Structures are given as structure tokens and as C-alpha cells.
Amino acid sequence: MTKKVGLVSAGITRFQRRAKETGKELSYYSAKMALDAAGITRKDVDGVIIGSAPDAFDGVHQKHEYLTDGSGGYNLPTMRGYVGGGTGVFSPIQGWYCIASGVHNIVLITTEEKMSSVLPSTQAAFMTIFDNLIERPLGPNLIWIFALEMRRYMEAHGIPKEHIASVSVKNKENAIDHPSAMLGKKWTLDEVLNSEMLADPVRLLDISPVADGAASFVMMSEEKIKEFGISLDDVAWVDGVGWNVDTTMWTNRDLYYPKYLEKAAHQAYNMAGQKNHSPEVLRKWLSFAEPYDPFNYKELHHLEGLQLFGKGKAPQAAFDGITARDGDFPTCPSGGLLGVGNPIAAAAGMKICEIYWQLTGKAGKRQISGDLTRGLAQAWGDLMQVGTVFIARGGRVE
Amino acid sequence: MLPTKRDQQGVPTTEVWGDFPVTYHYTVGISGEKFFEGLKNQKLVANTCNSCNKTYLPPKLFCEDCFDELTDDSYKEIKASGKLVSFTEVFLDHRGDKLSDPYFLALIQLNGTDTTFFHKLINTNNPTIGGNVTAVWNDTRSGSLFDLNGFQAE
Numbered sequence: 022m023t024k025k026v027g028l029v030s031a032g033i034t035r036f037q038r039r040a041k042e043t044g045k046e047l048s049y050y051s052a053k054m055a056l057d058a059a060g061i062t063r064k065d066v067d068g069v070i071i072g073s074a075p076d077a078f079d080g081v082h083q084k085h086e087y088l089t090d091g092s093g094g095y096n097l098p099t100m101r102g103y104v105g106g107g108t109g110v111f112s113p114i115q116g117w118y119c120i121a122s123g124v125h126n127i128v129l130i131t132t133e134e135k136m137s138s139v140l141p142s143t144q145a146a147f148m149t150i151f152d153n154l155i156e157r158p159l160g161p162n163l164i165w166i167f168a169l170e171m172r173r174y175m176e177a178h179g180i181p182k183e184h185i186a187s188v189s190v191k192n193k194e195n196a197i198d199h200p201s202a203m204l205g206k207k208w209t210l211d212e213v214l215n216s217e218m219l220a221d222p223v224r225l226l227d228i229s230p231v232a233d234g235a236a237s238f239v240m241m242s243e244e245k246i247k248e249f250g251i252s253l254d255d256v257a258w259v260d261g262v263g264w265n266v267d268t269t270m271w272t273n274r275d276l277y278y279p280k281y282l283e284k285a286a287h288q289a290y291n292m293a294g295q296k297n298h299s300p301e302v303l304r305k306w307l308s309f310a311e312p313y314d315p316f317n318y319k320e321l322h323h324l325e326g327l328q329l330f331g332k333g334k335a336p337q338a339a340f341d342g343i344t345a346r347d348g349d350f351p352t353c354p355s356g357g358l359l360g361v362g363n364p365i366a367a368a369a370g371m372k373i374c375e376i377y378w379q380l381t382g383k384a385g386k387r388q389i390s391g392d393l394t395r396g397l398a399q400a401w402g403d404l405m406q407v408g409t410v411f412i413a414r415g416g417r418v419e
Numbered sequence: 420m421l422p423t424k425r426d427q428q429g430v431p432t433t434e435v436w437g438d439f440p441v442t443y444h445y446t447v448g449i450s451g452e453k454f455f456e457g458l459k460n461q462k463l464v465a466n467t468c469n470s471c472n473k474t475y476l477p478p479k480l481f482c483e484d485c486f487d488e489l490t491d492d493s494y495k496e497i498k499a500s501g502k503l504v505s506f507t508e509v510f511l512d513h514r515g516d517k518l519s520d521p522y523f524l525a526l527i528q529l530n531g532t533d534t535t536f537f538h539k540l541i542n543t544n545n546p547t548i549g550g551n552v553t554a555v556w557n558d559t560r561s562g563s564l565f566d567l568n569g570f571q572a573e
Binding site for chain 2: 037038039040041077080082137141142144145148153154155156158159160161162164165166168169170172173176218219220221222223268269270272273276
């Protein structure tokens with residue numbers, strides 16, 4: 022029997038192209054903000070989780086050790102989980118199992134990325150995640166291989182680029198209301214469709230910007246929530262978690278559909294007691310979602326993997342406004358990676374913050390109207406084949 | 420090295436430059452040796468899992484699904500032609516600078532394999548998804564990925 026676990030606070034830094042703070046200083050600011058918001062100190066914490074993506078960005082090998090002090094880990098059981106871009110949603114899963122298993126009672130989780138240190142560019146560092154012999158000689162970076170995936174997805178379903186571009190318009194506009202955002206702005210569909218070509222069919226406004234930033238959250242067991250007298254209005258219970266990895270070779274599967282995510286989603290829905298995984302039922306059961314959107318097509322691709330829309334159905338729904346913040350099923354109300362920015366692990370951590378703030382009515386100008394019951398955050402990583410899923414429900418929702 | 424003050428996108432920062440002073444000699448591996456030896460001899464070498472019949476290109480030491488070891492007799496030469504699954508034309512280099520000659524990269528499913536193969540698409544301006552492509556070999560081969568110049572439409 023696992024223990025009931027709740028998110029009780031969140032903290033975040035601004036996301037910036039280049040922050041003046043080091044990675045550990047960014048970690049400190051978000052961790053401190055989360056502790057303060059929970060009304061506790063580091064001395065109350067009995068476990069620390071650090072989530073951060075490739076060491077090559079910060080330029081410090083084993084960077085979890087380097088980030089430990091800023092993340093609050095001094096003299097505490099501390100660990101880092103790492104599943105590439107999926108890390109920011111995997112870190113709270115680790116926090117959940119540390120408490121659910123009874124090992125810890127209060128866990129501080131920090132996700133961090135300092136991407137501006139590496140020269141000549143993050144994409145040059147990304148080249149080193151590919152196979153040394155059969156892929157690196159071709160000099161691939163992530164923009165290029167995602168272009169291959171985007172084209173495969175568009176070809177498989179006959180998706181018009183306008184439908185995909187509408188996701189950029191939505192998320193960048195949502196980000197206007199996020200205090201951490203880099204790129205909150207109202208763009209027109211034409212501006213997105215005609216932005217600079219990077220790797221056909223991917224254009225500049227189809228993708229999210231690299232950034233420096235950190236995001237943190239505090240999780241507690243139900244007993245500790247009671248002991249600290251935390252109101253259930255300030256709690257979001259962990260409802261379901263899932264994670265999965267497909268073949269290690271990104272070339273060894275059909276890129277049109279994220280099977281790894283389907284499996285992770287089934288795991289999370291089943292854990293939450295939701296056995297019917299049809300899109301209509303799931304969209305009613307969840308109030309909103311924060312699918313991972315480093316590229317605009319990925320939000321749609323992921324919504325299909327999450328079973329929230331049928332295969333090939335998400336693009337039309339996005340274009341029709343169903344996923345707008347005031348639509349029937351809001352997605353990325355935060356502004357997502359496309360609008361808030363993409364400091365890898367921290368960007369997915371930002372989505373966990375958004376789930377918490379939305380479910381506890383603390384999302385400010387971004388607050389979705391109406392009674393919210395459940396929210397889902399999801400991330401994608403490693404070399405295109407990891408899916409991580411996290412579902413939370415409101416503190417008073419049974 | 421002494422700290423330098425720089426202004427980057429309007430953010431004044433104090434920086435010290437540095438690097439990871441390491442290089443690597445990567446092991447080619449059991450299946451990799453057979454693959455690259457094949458390329459040197461103008462052959463595409465794949466291998467097939469006896470349990471599930473999945474054919475891998477490049478070949479693997481083990482089937483990732485069945486987890487069976489793929490032994491020496493699992494390797495075979497395949498015909499160097501297949502179908503175009505996806506492609507991209509790339510316009511910028513890793514620094515974000517414009518390439519003087521944009522070029523095509525592609526995913527190709529070689530006939531008789533269950534995986535796709537990542538390489539250049541050459542001698543084309545208008546690729547067709549699902550179209551037949553064939554390998555173009557380099558006259559000088561040394562056992563590297565560029566023993567293949569790329570693939571072109573048949």
C-alpha cells in the first residue's frame with residue numbers, strides 16, 4: 022500500500038537567453054521560492070531530487086553534484102534522475118515514489134538547466150548524444166531529426182502546416198501572462214508560417230528557444246500535510262504517474278506516432294483508477310493538460326500519444342480553438358516551451374508548477390475558468406523515445 | 420584565465436572561458452566491425468533475429484525485443500536500395516549560420532529491413548516520400564559512414 026502524496030508548493034525563476042546566475046544559483050532561487058511558498062525550511066526536508074539534462078550544457082560533468090547545494094541537498098539523501106528532455110516530469114515521479122514508499126516524508130525537487138554556457142551552441146552539444154559511428158559523421162542535431170519526424174507525421178495524416186502553426190500562435194500568446202516567459206507575444210499565423218526556414222518543414226517560430234532557468238516544487242506525505250496544517254486548497258494530490266522508453270535507435274520505429282507515450286499514459290491513467298482511455302472520456306476526466314511542446318507539432322503528436330485525441334485528430338482541434346485557454350480542453354495554458362522558454366529539465370518542471378498553480382487557483386492571469394479537477398503534465402526526451410507523464414488532482418477532489 | 424566582461428544579448432556578464440579537455444577513441448564494437456567492414460567492401464550488412472525475424476540495419480549484437488544474442492550466422496548482405504520514409508532540407512549549421520549549399524538528410528527503409536537508415540539524399544531537388552532510392556558508393560572506401568556518398572532516386 023503506497024502513501025498518499027501531495028504537491029504543496031512550486032517555485033520558478035525567470036527563463037532567459039542568458040542568466041547572470043550560475044546553474045546552482047538559479048536552482049537556489051527556485052528551491053527557496055518553493056520552500057517559502059510551502060511555509061517550511063530546508064531543515065524540514067528529508068529528501069532532495071535534482072533533475073537536469075546533459076552535463077555538456079553547464080560544462081560540468083556529474084552536474085548533479087555541482088547543483089547539490091543550490092538544490093538544498095547538503096547533508097541530505099539526494100539523487101538525480103536523468104531521462105533527457107523527459108527529466109522535468111520524471112523528477113516529480115521520483116519525488117512521489119520516495120514518499121509513497123515511506124522512505125521520505127518531505128521532498129524538495131529542483132529542475133535546472135543552464136544552456137548558455139556551451140559554445141558554439143547547444144545544438145553542437147546535442148550532436149554528442151548521437152551514436153558516434155553511424156550518426157555523428159552526418160552531423161545531426163535535434164532540429165534536423167525533428168524535421169524528419171514532423172514531415173513523417175504530416176505525411177501520415179495529410180496535416181496542413183497551418184494547423185501545426187496555430188499551436189505556436191496559441192502558446193506564445195498564452196505566455197504573455199507568465200512572469201517567467203521569454204517569448205510571450207501575439208503572432209499571426211502568417212508570421213509563423215513565413216518565419217525563417219531552419220530545416221524544411223521546420224521554421225524558426227515552430228520551435229522553442231534555448232534558455233537558462235530553474236523550477237522547483239515541494240511534495241509531502243498526507244500525514245505531514247496535516248501536521249503542518251496545510252489547507253487542502255493549497256494541495257494537489259499525485260494521482261497517476263507513468264514513464265516508458267521505446268527503442269534506443271530513433272531510426273528503428275515509425276515516427277508518425279509516439280508509442281512510448283501511449284504506454285506511459287496508460288500506466289498513469291490506470292494508476293489513477295481511470296480505466297476508460299477513450300479521448301472523449303479522458304478529456305472530461307482531466308480539466309487541462311500541459312503536453313510537451315519544444316516544437317509546435319510535438320504538442321499535437323503528444324496529445325495523440327496521450328490518447329486525448331485520436332491519431333491525426335489533434336491538429337484540427339488546435340486550429341479550431343478547442344485547446345485554447347478558454348477552449349473546451351485547454352492545453353499549455355502556461356504558454357509552454359514555445360512561449361515561456363525551453364531550459365530543458367526546468368521547462369518540463371515549469372509544467373509541473375503550472376499543474377500545481379492551476380489546480381490550487383494560483384495561476385493569476387493564466388487561471389483557467391471553472392472548477393478544475395485534474396491536470397496532466399508530460400515530457401519527452403532521451404533521443405526522441407522517452408515519455409514521462411504526471412497527473413495531479415485538486416486537494417479536495419476524491 | 421582572467422575573467423572577462425561581456426555583453427550578451429543585453430545581459431552584462433562576467434565570464435571565464437574553459438573547455439572539457441578530453442578526446443575519445445570510440446570502440447566500433449562486435450556488430451559495428453561487421454557493418455563497417457561491409458561498407459569498405461561496398462556491401463550493406465544487416466542481421467536478423469532468429470526468434471522474431473526482425474532485420475536490423477545497421478546490425479546489432481542482440482535483438483532489443485527478444486534479447487537474444489544475434490550470432491555470426493545472423494549477418495547477411497542486403498541490396499542497397501529501398502524506400503524514402505522522410506527527409507529534410509537543412510539550411511543552417513550548428514552555429515545557426517546559413518549553409519552556402521543546403522542539403523538533404525533522409526530516413527530510408529532498405530528493402531528487407533525493419534528499421535530505417537539515416538543518411539544523405541543526393542542528386543535531388545524534389546524528393547518523393549515512398550519513392551525508390553538506391554545507394555551511391557564512394558570510389559575510395561575506408562570503412563566509414565562516408566563510404567556511401569548517400570542515396571538517390573532510382
